[in-house]
Amino acid sequence: MTNKTDSSARRLAIVTGASAGIGEATAVALAADGWDVVLAARRPEKLREVADRIARDAPEATSHVVEVDVTDRQSVDALASAVHDLGGADLLVNNAGGARGLDAVLDGDVEDWRWMYEANVIGTLQVTQSLFPELTRTAAPQVINVVSIAGRWGYRGGAGYNAAKFGETALTDVMRMEFAEKGVRVCQIDPGRVATDFSLNRFKGDEERAQQVYEDVLNLTAKDIAETIRWVADRPAHMDVDTIMIRPTDQA
Ligand code: 8X3
DSSP states (O other): OOOOOOOGGOEEEETTTTHHHHHHHHHHHHOOOOOOHHHHHHHHHHHHHHHHHHHHOOOOOOOEEEETTTTTTHHHHHHHHHHHHHTOOEEEOOOOOOOOOOOOOGGHHHHHHHIIIIIIIHHHHHHHHHHHHHHHHHHOEOOOOOOOOGGTTTTTTHHHHHHHHHHHHHHHHHHHHHHHTTEEEEEEEEEOBOOHHHHHHTTTTTTHHHHHHTTOOOOBBHHHHHHHHHHTTTSSOOOOOOOEEEEOOGGG
């Protein structure tokens, strides 16, 4: 969007699911700290709005819009190729994912379950595999996986999402072990209730149902989570921030 002032000093972050919510807030927070950002998601028109916001609020940062579907390997490989042309990346924020449905186990829709496993587990796997060579080109690379408290405890109606997020937690644990010897740090962020489009997506556009989730309770904002990610991203290379769980106080 804008010209880089000193390319040798630039750090590049890739944020998946950057078109809204936690992903958008994270990209904006990183750009404010001087990171260049690759905004990756399925909706390019939304990404362009985020890029415009960054150009306005953080004119020193450069943002790149890349349309990607994390469940599609070809699309993910195209993202990696774009990042390759940018000289590699210092940070990958695996934020894409989400929930579909809030059905009891006996009523669970197998297609919803399949989508959640694909988006949260396979998506994180594919993006990380494909981007890994681009991360190891840089001096102190990090991966930050935005998982969920739903990856730590089950709740009624949550089984499909819980199973996917528990899977993503297991993936993240093993990534941390296997990547440590390759010099890549891995951090897991576990947000609790955050007022975003998460519930609107879960309830497939049912606004009333989505709104009820956030009524009469305390809610985190996407910015609350982004501020934490921004802090992790800025830790020195000898510091491995393993896991951070963040909940609104009435969900603690
Ligand atoms: C979503 C967390 O608490 O809204 O990842 O189920 S919660």
